[in-house]
Amino acid sequence: MASESVNGERPAAAQASFHLPHGIAIDKDDVLYVADRENGRIEKFDMEGKYLGEWPLGRTYAVQVEGEVVWAAMQPIDLPVPSPGWMVKLDRKTGKVLGSVESNGLHSSP
Numbered sequence: 402m403a404s405e406s407v408n409g410e411r412p413a414a415a416q417a418s419f420h421l422p423h424g425i426a427i428d429k430d431d432v433l434y435v436a437d438r439e440n441g442r443i444e445k446f447d448m449e450g451k452y453l454g455e456w457p458l459g460r461t462y463a464v465q466v467e468g469e470v471v472w473a474a475m476q477p478i479d480l481p482v483p484s485p486g487w488m489v490k491l492d493r494k495t496g497k498v499l500g501s502v503e504s505n506g507l508h509s510s511p
Contacts, residue, residue: 419444424463426471428493434471436461443473443496456496458489469493 420439427433432453433446438460445453463474471493476486488502 423461424465426464426466428466428471434464434466436464436473438462443471443491454496456491460486462486466493470499471496 419437422435423438424436431448435444437444441459442455442457443461443464444455458473459475461473461475465472471491473489475489490499492499
């Protein structure tokens with residue numbers, strides 16, 4: 402999905418415009434995380450649906466929150482499905498990548 406940014410932010414119409422969402426998780430602060438597979442990102446919302454931001458990662462298949470960490474199962478957006486992928490460990494507050502676990506297997510969705 403291509404969208405022009407204004408002052409570094411995506412237009413509201415592009416926010417929450419999902420393309421094959423594959424997973425959701427809610428953290429202890431009631432922040433909702435959506436793994437948006439084909440848009441290659443995790444989007445964040447409050448419980449009223451207000452857009453809080455996103456983390457562009459690549460094709461994201463699943464998201465899970467554990468304490469202060471968010472885990473995402475993903476693969477590069479420019480590789481065909483199925484392709485090798487990895488688990489990415491992210492800081493829950495900032496989205497900073499804290500580490501990853503590579504997989505030699507193939508990842509695809511049914």
